[in-house]
Amino acid sequence: MGDITEVKKRLREARSVTVLTGAGVSAESGVPTFRGKDGLWRNYAPEDLATPEAFARDPSLVWEWYNMRREKLLGIEPNAAHMALVEMERKTEDFTLITQNVDGLHGRAGSGNLLELHGNIWKVRCTRCRSIEDNDDVPIDIPPYCATCGCILRPHIVWFGEMLHEDVLEAVYASLGRCEMMIVAGTSGIIQPAASFVAMAKRIGAHVVEINLEETPNSGVVDETILGKAGEVLPGLIDD
Ligand code: OAD
Numbered sequence: 001m002g003d004i005t006e007v008k009k010r011l012r013e014a015r016s017v018t019v020l021t022g023a024g025v026s027a028e029s030g031v032p033t034f035r036g037k038d039g040l041w042r043n044y045a046p047e048d049l050a051t052p053e054a055f056a057r058d059p060s061l062v063w064e065w066y067n068m069r070r071e072k073l074l075g076i077e078p079n080a081a082h083m084a085l086v087e088m089e090r091k092t093e094d095f096t097l098i099t100q101n102v103d104g105l106h107g108r109a110g111s112g113n114l115l116e117l118h119g120n121i122w123k124v125r126c127t128r129c130r131s132i133e134d135n136d137d138v139p140i141d142i143p144p145y146c147a148t149c150g151c152i153l154r155p156h157i158v159w160f161g162e163m164l165h166e167d168v169l170e171a172v173y174a175s176l177g178r179c180e181m182m183i184v185a186g187t188s189g190i191i192q193p194a195a196s197f198v199a200m201a202k203r204i205g206a207h208v209v210e211i212n213l214e215e216t217p218n219s220g221v222v223d224e225t226i227l228g229k230a231g232e233v234l235p236g237l238i239d240d
């Protein structure tokens with residue numbers, strides 16, 4: 001169990017801080033996590049649906065899953081964890097927030113230097129001309145078609161087996177190469193490449209703190225694990 005007073009002191013003194021978040025940070029807003037008890041949809045795991053192969057096989061099925069997730073996000077607000085990270089950014093000279101979440105809640109809360117590793121559920125991309133558009137139609141007509149070239153649109157999300165966007169990854173590695181402190185909150189720590197970010201930060205000597213309800217594969221690598229809810233622990237790290 002981490003020592004909160006010591007973590008707060010390190011955070012106050014760190015010039016450069018990188019935070020990595022996962023689905024657990026949105027859980028208290030009411031967004032289901034992927035590996036929690038609500039992780040399956042019609043018996044499909046995310047790994048069965050969030051892939052280019054699943055989309056090629058049955059684009060409507062994949063879009064139905066995203067429609068369900070988009071519908072669930074309606075009326076959902078950022079929680080105390082998102083807000084604490086906005087405040088942490090305000091107090092830190094060099095702050096980067098890397099999220100695996102596609103729900104857009106960090107951006108809505110007001111985080112500025114935000115790297116959405118897996119994309120954003122409110123953006124769509126043409127599978128042919130590759131143009132990217134914002135789209136908040138809920139439900140979206142499925143399958144949706146590109147207004148420019150008429151080809152099928154897909155969610156602008158990085159799926160299993162796909163490369164992360166190069167510009168995002170470059171910014172991630174730059175922040176991991178200079179952070180003095182890293183906070184990893186609400187992620188199971190098993191999906192690559194995010195799972196390797198902790199080791200990278202450790203390699204350059206950053207102090208790494210994990211916040212989670214339970215121990216994860218990251219727990220053996222980080223300097224300390226604080227067991228608790230992100231919406232309670234994170235605000236506690238930035239109060240004076
Ligand atoms: P997971 O669902 O795998 O893990 C959520 C983690 O959050 C678990 O370790 C929980 O213990 C923890 N947790 C739950 N509620 C919490 C709370 N209130 N406070 C703190 N921790 C809490 O989600 P991710 O690690 O984000 O990718 O999953 C990574 C990726 O796998 C996702 O981005 C998604 C998924 O399949 C794609 O869809 C490409």
